[in-house]
Amino acid sequence: DIxxxxxxxxxxxxxxxxxxxxxxxxxxxxxxxxxxQQKHGEAPKLLIYYTNNLQTGxxxxxxxxxxxTDYTLTISSLQPEDVATYYCYQYNSGWTFGGGTKLELK
Amino acid sequence: xxxxxxxxxxxxxPGSSVKISCKASGYTFxxxxxxWIKQTTGQGxxxxxxxxxxxxxxxxxxxxxxxxxxxxxxxxxxxxxxxxSLTPDDSAVYxxxxxxxxDYWGQGVMVTVSS
Numbered sequence: 001d002i003x004x005x006x007x008x009x010x011x012x013x014x015x016x017x018x019x020x021x022x023x024x025x026x027x028x029x030x031x032x033x034x035x036x037q038q039k040h041g042e043a044p045k046l047l048i049y050y051t052n053n054l055q056t057g058x059x060x061x062x063x064x065x066x067x068x069t070d071y072t073l074t075i076s077s078l079q080p081e082d083v084a085t086y087y088c089y090q091y092n093s094g095w096t097f098g099g100g101t102k103l104e105l106k
Numbered sequence: 107x108x109x110x111x112x113x114x115x116x117x118x119x120p121g122s123s124v125k126i127s128c129k130a131s132g133y134t135f136x137x138x139x140x141x142w143i144k145q146t147t148g149q150g151x152x153x154x155x156x157x158x159x160x161x162x163x164x165x166x167x168x169x170x171x172x173x174x175x176x177x178x179x180x181x182x183x184x185x186x187x188x189x190x191s192l193t194p195d196d197s198a199v200y201x202x203x204x205x206x207x208x209d210y211w212g213q214g215v216m217v218t219v220s221s
Contacts, residue, residue, distance in 0.1 A: 001168075043201055043211035044143075044151070055209065087151055095153035095167060 002026050004088055004098035012106040019075040021101045023088035028068050032092035035064055035073045038100075039084045047086075048073065080105060108132035110140075110202055112212035118192050118219050126215050128185040128202030135183035136160040138204040142176065142187050145214070146198040154200075157185060192219045 003026040013019050023033070031051040036044040046055045048064035051071060061076040075082055083105055088098040113127040128140060142154040155166035157176040164176045173196070175188040189196055197219045203211040 043203070043214060045211075046205075046207075046209040049207060055207070089151075089153075097151035097153065099150050 002029065002090055002093055002096050004090055004096050006086075006088060006098035006101050008101060009099065010102045010104065012104045013078050014106045015078055015080060017078045019078050019082075019103065021073040021086050021103070023066075023071045023073070023098050025069045025071070025090055025092075027093075029090045029092035031067055032090055033064075033066065033071050034089045034091070035062075036087045036089060036097075037082075037084045038087065044087065078103075078105075108210050110204065110210055110212035112200075112202060112215045115216045116218070118217065119221055120193055120219055122192055123188055123190045124192065124217055125186055125188040126200055126202075126217070128187075128212050130183045130185070130204075133208075133210075136180060138206075138208050140176075140178070140185040141203050141205045142174065143201045143203060144170075144198045145201065154187070156205075159185065189217065192217075194219050 005024045007022045033051050035048040037047050038044040047058050047062050051066055052064045063074045065072050085100045085102045087100045090096050109131045111129045116124045118124050136159045139156045139158055141156040144152040153167050154170045154174050157164050157178050159178050162178055177186045199214040199216050201211055201214045
């Protein structure tokens, strides 16, 4: 099974900060990775698909990158509405979510 | 508008089964697979499996084989997940979703297993 490790588990940042969330796979997942945002009490929402493709309707401050085993979600300028937990999700071999990064405002 | 409407919360006893429904509306039901996802505080998000809403074919995460059974009723545009031989570890919120670029999710169903 492929394991997905997200870091950090909790991230505190200020409005306007550039924020980087990391996701590491236990083996090469060939860019078959999506990023989801989950706000409290809501279902997850797709932000980025296939590593670096912005889902329709998602603000352009969100971007994704990576290859092989290492992937990154970047928020270029943090907004208050970005407070949420972020999950990476691989579908290269089976299906696995990362443990999540909880993003808080400082 | 597109909606996946899930059935209500369930309270079940250990050893019993529950069947959760996910009714789709606002799109052609057979155009997208339905996936099921488990969420707990301890284990986070876990992918259970998906059903091909056109053919009824299924594909399960190994961990959930024997635990979850996915079915579909095309006539009512509804997908179902039955969870069997329930234990307290099955207590969770369960989502149905049309994942991928289409990306629509149900509101989640809380299943509580307790004697």
